[in-house]
Amino acid sequence: MRHFSEVCALMRRKNKKQYALLAGCCFFSVLLITAYVCMMRAPTVLNVLPEGGDSRKQVMMIFTLAAIGCAVFTTYASGLFFRQKSRETGVFLALGASRAQIRGELYRELGAISLGSCAAGAVLGGPLAWMLWQLFRLCVVDTEEMRLVFDPSAYVLSLAFSVFVIAMMFLLGSRSVRRTNIIDIVQESHKSEPIRDVPRWYGFIGIGLLALGAFLGYMSSAFFVQVLHWYPPEGLTAVFYLPALIGLYMMLLHTVVNGWNGKRKLYKDLIATSQMRFQGRQTVRNMLVMTLLIAGAYFGSFYTPTMGTGAMIGYDARPVDYVYHFRADQDIPLEDEVRALAEEYGVTITDFAAAPMVRLAVDGDDRIEEEGPMGVTWRKEYQEVMQSELFLSASGYEALTGERVDLASGEIRGVLDAEGSKLLFDPSKSLVTNYLTKERLPVTALGPLRYDSLFGRNVMNDEDFARLGAGLPEEWRETQVCFNVENCGATYDFAKALFNEIVDRSTEDVARYDSWDPVVRDRDIAKEGFYFLDPEYLEEAGFSKIDYAQRDSSAFRLGWQYMPEFRVLDKADFVKTAAVFLILFVFIAVVCFAAVFVIAYTRCLTIALTNRKVYDDLRHLGASNAYLRRSVRGQVKRVFLVPALAGTGLIYAFYVMVMYFNGSPPGITYSEAAGLLMALLVIAAVSALMYGVYRLTLAQVCRALDIRRQGGA
Amino acid sequence: MLTVENLHKSYQVGKTSYEVLKGVSLHVGKGEFVAVMGPSGSGKTTLLNCISCYIPADSGRLRLGKTELARLGEDALAEVRNKQLGFVFQDFLLLDGLTVRQNILLPAIIGGVVSDMTEARADQLCEVFGIGGIRDKYPAEISGGEKQRTAVARALINHPLLILADEPTGNLDSKSTRAVIRSFEQAKSALEATIFMVTHDSYAASFCDRVVILRDGVVWRELEKGTTDREKFQDLLLDAVREMGRE
Structure with a gap:
């Protein structure tokens, strides 16, 4: 071994886990973002999410959150990597290596890692989205509408994110080498992040601001429109959410620095609390991002169960099995024909x-x-x-x-x-x-x-x-027309046949969007020269065209003015109708939760690295493995538990508020209550998963600090 | 060899500035083994870090041979660290991924001057310091004393003008301490090395030719060993430390 590059190669081999973690994080973040973008920008999805509609705004909002989350965890992973590498860099510099020499090797490594992992993530992101989509089609629903088509322009966003990842890695790498003080670099792994004293009232004021911000943010739009009769510019209502963000930060700061136990458990939690306090700034920022991501992930997760429960309860609550209406000039089956068709399918109309x-x-x-x-x-x-x-x-x-x-x-x-x-x-x-x-x-x-x-x-x-x-x-x-049948649940084929008959016999003249109104049309045409719900303007207005050929699509079933309400058909086809929404929101939740887990994991490993010396000192002072483990658990638990509790509580309370104010008059309906119950079940399932990741991370951190479950250190 | 003149260094902690070195001046001649002692906070490690150019001094002169260290640019400083200085740290700072022999060769590899002769010198240093049997082992597999002897050998691989050692025995037991001090003596006698060591340990310092005692950022006293035997010199050092405590 005679060349510096050979030394670096040996060090890479020795530290391959760190390189793998960094490459894995880059790959994972680009993969998720690419898959998300591919799905989000796919014409299949865009057709279902109307331009300017709430669903598309929500998807964009959560995408932004997911992108921030992925950017944050990639940045943390890079920070962790350079922190772990700092000792090696410091030794090289101390022994006389020039910065140019180290930078050259580092850039070569970063180039290979970042370009390789970003390229792999970008290339595999599309297939991942496609595979998930196909899996969904295979296992849950397969309709014509579900055929996924990718828009190549989606890769522009993926490329932009990859460029960010690569630039960020080179920037952090360059900064780590540029440090002038070798002593700092050599001792970087023992550096702590000081934090100023935080008054205890931060906690309660934080919670107050949080509640106030959530309320103001949600209600401000209605207040401007309903009370002031003014449409506020886009983004203004978001400003009203700011107190919530500030409150959340204050609350997390109080939790990390002071804790909520007062002085009761001061000595029991002494090490965990004091260690967290000295890594406060980073930890609180981490927790803030995690809290927002958890809230976003749950927002995505709640969509499917609440929508599903609400719909199912709605179908069950219908007093009649079969309901349809049609314009008198249409040749739509009436009693004789319906009874004949029912007989054909062995259905008894009661x-x-x-x-x-x-x-x-x-x-x-x-x-x-x-x-x-x-x-x-x-x-x-x-x-x-x-x-x-x-x-x-x-x-x-x-x-x-x-x-x-x-x-x-x-x-x-x-x-x-x-x-x-x-x-x-x-x-x-x-x-x-x-x-x-x-x-x-x-x-x-x-x-x-x-x-x-x-x-x-x-x-x-x-x-x-x-x-x-x-x-x-x-x-x-x-x-x-309204009628009931015997054994409604077994009449799907009849319902489908009748539905097809109604659609087949409807003329193009009634292929109209649900709220199409001839009176409003006349007034709009007189005033504006056109009516936005006329078929020729429908897509321009952000709605899907009503197309009889796409009768199984959500656009048709949710939008057609004369869509029959057949309980058995609606119940059985609910997943089909809402499939695109379901998979999109499930995917959003997966991306956000994945980001949360990676951030928590990397943060906990950073804590392990930062505290290694403290734990060595505690061991010298006679601390047992059980004591050390309890102290580590105190910190790891806080990294997981605080954002989980805050994020979950926050979004659930917000959801309840949205449900409450969504109705007219305000209140929680039976189906909404059932939806909220389902959301609780989702929370239970995700919390169990989160607990698994927490246990895994705790084990990793203990291993990194050589803390064994039993026996001496 | 090394001349330090009127060296000043302050640290800023928040809004408060602490002056750690308040005009330190000293000289180390070629082939000398000099120790710097002093209580915690007296400025020993800061002095060493300034001499190593790890941290910049506020004012004063630092001359190594004919080179004014303060005037050097970054690349030239790196070359000085690589070619003219050897370092021994309290925490050894060996790279875990390299064997003992590879660690010893590291400064030469960084300097881009590894030849058969360099490799032979690494092997020779291993033999001199009694670590020939572990040359292919990794740092995790050897004792603290062996790690520090490896660090001493590494410090000598490029024939430096001066070895700078920061509490080299601070993390070692008495047996390892003796072995490391012996390796410094061997480096001095067999390899004509000049050594500048910061230490708390009067036992380690008693092997030196001269001991500079710092107090509150200034040189309080210098003690020459001369022909005094080691144990007596250690007593003199302890007396001096006691006297300093009484003042």
């Missing part, structure tokens, strides 16, 4: 009811938006003809539901769902108009009816119904 409906214009407050110096504001303007709604006669309603409704002329009742949500339908109105004949009827809205399957309809007495509906052509008339 009751069948159909009732006519008319589409009438109703009054209401229009939201007039105006561009001003402060941005866009809005004001209410009463419109006698605001939009159209479907009306049933009292006898029609009774035929469908079996419930008798007595209404005098000029009285109407809206139909809400069983939980009485008014979020998507306001049953109060005072004027009903035949849009074509201009026949008007001032009305009094009585207390709403409750019937899930007829949500959004209105009921008026038979005479008013006949008078107001007179003169309306078939395009303004519809038929509502």
Whole structure:
């Protein structure tokens, strides 16, 4: 061995675990980001997440969080690597190696590690996303909509992240060599990070700020829009979350520096607490990132169970097995044909009811938006003809539901769902108009009816119904059908056949988005020159086109105005319908949790490295392995437990708040409560996994510090 | 060989500045074995670190042979450390991934001057310091005394003008301490090495030709061994330390 490069090669061999950890972290982060980006930018996913929609915003927000998480853990892994390497670098410098000599070798190593691992991560990220997707298709659902197509431009983001990783590694490497003080480098592994005293009130004020920030952040948007009638610029509402971030930092700082036990356990936790205190700054920053990632990961994880539970409960709560409606000019199967089809499939229809409906214009407050110096504001303007709604006669309603409704002329009742949500339908109105004949009827809205399957309809007495509906052509008339079957769960094939029949026999004229409204259309065209829900503008407005050929897609099933509600079909196809959402959010959760585990692991190993000398000293003072282990556990536990508790508590409380304020009127519905319960089960499962990683990390740290479970040191 | 003139060095801790060296001056001649003693905080290690150019001095002159160390650029300093200085650290600072022989050769490898002769010299140093039998072992497999003798051999591989040793016996038991001191004596007698050692240990210092005692950042006293026998010289050193404690 005669050359410096040969010495470096030997050192690499000796420290191959450190090199493997660094390369692994780079590879892992680029792999996750590439897979995430490939999935997120895939046209398959983008079609399902409408432009500007909440889902896409959430996915982007969590992606940003995941990218920050991956960037942080790669940076920490690099920091750990250079910290471990610092002794070797210090010895070389002390023995007369020039910085250029060391830098040359280091850059060669970093080049190989960073380029190799980033390239491998970027190349394999796409296939990983594809494999996960295919696995999902194979095991859970396989629809036409689920065919994953990649957009090559996704690799631009992957490349950008790889460039960050490579640049960051070279920057940290260059900095580690550039240090002028060799003594610092030689002793770097014993350096601690001092922290200023933290007043004890930080903890409680932190929690207060956290709660305040979460509340303000969530409510500010509604406050601006509903109270001030002003649409705030993008990003302004995010500012209101800042107190939450500051509060979280204060709370974590208090937890690390002071702890919550007061002086009761001062001596029991002395070593763990004091060691954590002297690595406070880094530890708190670590915990902050971990807390946010855990919160983001849970946000992704909760999506599937809460959505699934809510949907399943909704399907079960429907009072009728089969419900559909169609425009009167459409040739859609009615009782005879339905019964014949049922017989073909061996299905017994127990009751069948159909009732006519008319589409009438109703009054209401229009939201007039105006561009001003402060941005866009809005004001209410009463419109006698605001939009159209479907009306049933009292006898029609009774035929469908079996419930008798007595209404005098000029009285109407809206139909809400069983939980009485008014979020998507306001049953109060005072004027009903035949849009074509201009026949008007001032009305009094009585207390709403409750019937899930007829949500959004209105009921008026038979005479008013006949008078107001007179003169309306078939395009303004519809038929509502409800029927039950025996042994509903076994009628999937029949349901599918009937659904296909309805779709096949519907004309292009009714291939319309759910909230398409002829009254609003006329007004919009008069004002703007176009109607954004017309098929030709639909995609531009961020919605998917209603395409009968894509009848199994979520876009079709969630968007078509005349989508039948067949309990057995909806229940069985729920996963199919929501598949893209499900896999995307599951993947997001996987990425965020993976980042959390790597950050916690690298942080704990850093603690081990930093404390090696302290533990040697404690051993010299007669500390037993059990004592040392307890002290290590105290620190490792805090790294895992504090962010886990904070992140979990934070997001769960936020979720409860969102659920509570999401409804109109505010409150937690039965299905929301069930969803929250499911979220608790997810927390239990993830916590068990986290505990496993914690135990593994604890064992690794003890091994690094030569602390054995039994026997002498 | 080594001349230190009016050396000053301060450390900044928060807003407070602590002056550790307050004008230290001393000279080490060629072939001398000099120790620096003094209580904790007297500035011994800081002085050594300044001489090694590991940390920059605030003011004063440092001359090694004909070279003014303070004027050297980074690369030239690295060359001085590699070719003209040899280092022995309290914690040995051997690289775990290299064998004893490879560790000894390391300064030569860094300097890019490994030849058959260098390898033969490494083997010779192993024999001189009694570590020939462990030359292919790794640091984790040898004792503290053997590690420190390896470090002494490493310090000598490039024929340095001066060996700088920082508490070389601080982590060793008495048997290993004797072995390491013996290796310094051998280096001095057989290899004509000049040694500048910082130590707390009056036993180790009693083997030196001269002992410089620092107190509060200045040279408090210098004691020459001359023809005094070692045990008596150690008594003199202990008396001096006691006297310093009384003042």
